[in-house]
Amino acid sequence: MEKIALSPAAAAILGRLEAAGFPAYAVGGCVRDSLLGRPPHDWDVTTAARPEQVLALFGDCHPVPTGIAHGTVTLFWQGEAVEVTTFRLDGPYRDHRHPDTVAFSDRVEEDLARRDFTVNALAYSPRRGLCDPFGGRADLQSRLIRCVGGPARRFEEDALRLLRAVRFAAQLGFAIHPATAAAMDAAAGLLSGVSGERVLAEWRRFLPCPGAGALLARFGPLFWAAAPALCPAGGEEDGWLAAAEAVEAAPADFPLRLALLCLAGPEEGAVGRAEALLARLRPDRRTAGEVTALVAAAHAPIPRETPALCRLLADRGREGALRQVALWRATGRLSEETAEQLTGGLLSLLERGVCLTxxxxxxxxxxxxxxxxxxxxxxxxxxxxxxxxxxxxxxxxxxxxxxxxxxxxxxxxxxxx
Missing domain, CATH: 1.10.8 (Helicase, Ruva Protein; domain 3)
Structure with a gap:
């Protein structure tokens, strides 16, 4: 039987649930990452115990009913937070995001059947081993992102899964199964109903990943549906492909790569696209200001002499100035050698303690x-x-x-x- 090293909190919580007669498993991303040899960011538990039974059983763990209607209780075991959720079945998803109703179940297989991708539909119990009814272990070995069940239905239920698919593909370096990819193409329009905040949260995790550029190029209409400001005018898809290449060439920095997407089109419209995109995504003020500044200076004269370099540092700070040079390099305005020279000049000025204000x-x-x-x-x-x-x-x-x-x-x- 395959063994997974659980965190102390997850092991203790599973043990107490099982001792009380409730089947319980670690589930989802923590199992996936453990099987891949990656350290899990957090541990989630699923169990046959109903929420009120979890609350009663773990009164000493500061239980918080964070999602009680959907069966979720957060426990704090020696400083580690673990979400414990009852096995459940989801009802219809009329808004393409959330189930209208939730019914609790006694079978872990029914709970796994409602999940998005096979590599996330994995559960592990020290007593029962790995529960893998949909072939997630094989897909991990094949490095594939594949929907649980019919992909069209999965995306119809929750449109955010479209962005989760490309994010997992980028984070894990996996390919997307052809049937899943075809369903993503067909369902892309559903993303117009997903909030900008949720789009932003996915893009923050997706854009800095290696391989993000290739996924941007392959699934352009999906990203345009999520952020219409980026949708190219007729016949201008080549600009999007150039932007995707620039993203892949740029450092793994979210504001920089987001700004590069705004340059996928005519120069005169770049600032307007950035403003419309930021209005849709609603990032924090610092990120919004940095993206706007990067786009505004994308076609500005490139500083060469000391006074101009000082002015760039004074206006943008160390981080912003280095980002701007990286953007000019990614868009082809600077050669690698010249970009290195400019970067070195900026860093030298900072090391010398140049007066900037x-x-x-x-x-x-x-x-x-x-x-x-x-x-x-x-x-x-x-x-x-x-x-x-x-x-x-x-x-x-x-x-x-x-x-x-x-x-x-x-x-x-x-x-x-």
């Missing part, structure tokens, strides 16, 4: 007033001119050097009409 200048606004500057906008103009002067090598960031430059700038302003 007026707050870092050795001369304050008060010092400028003492030199004769007029309170108000002139102080800000002078500070920015001093910063640019440091970048251009006209002054060092020392009090004496900046005072000399400030006096010269004040004389120049005095000569203005």
């Amino acid at each position: 007026v707050r870092e200048l050795a001369l304050s606004g008060g010092d400028l007033l003492a030199l004769g500057a007029v309170p108000g906008p002139q102080v800000g103009r002078l500070q920015r001119a001093l910063l640019e002067g440091v970048w251009a090598g006209r002054a060092a960031n020392t009090r004496a050097s900046l005072e000399r430059l400030a006096r010269a700038l004040l004389k120049e302003e005095a000569l203005l009409p």
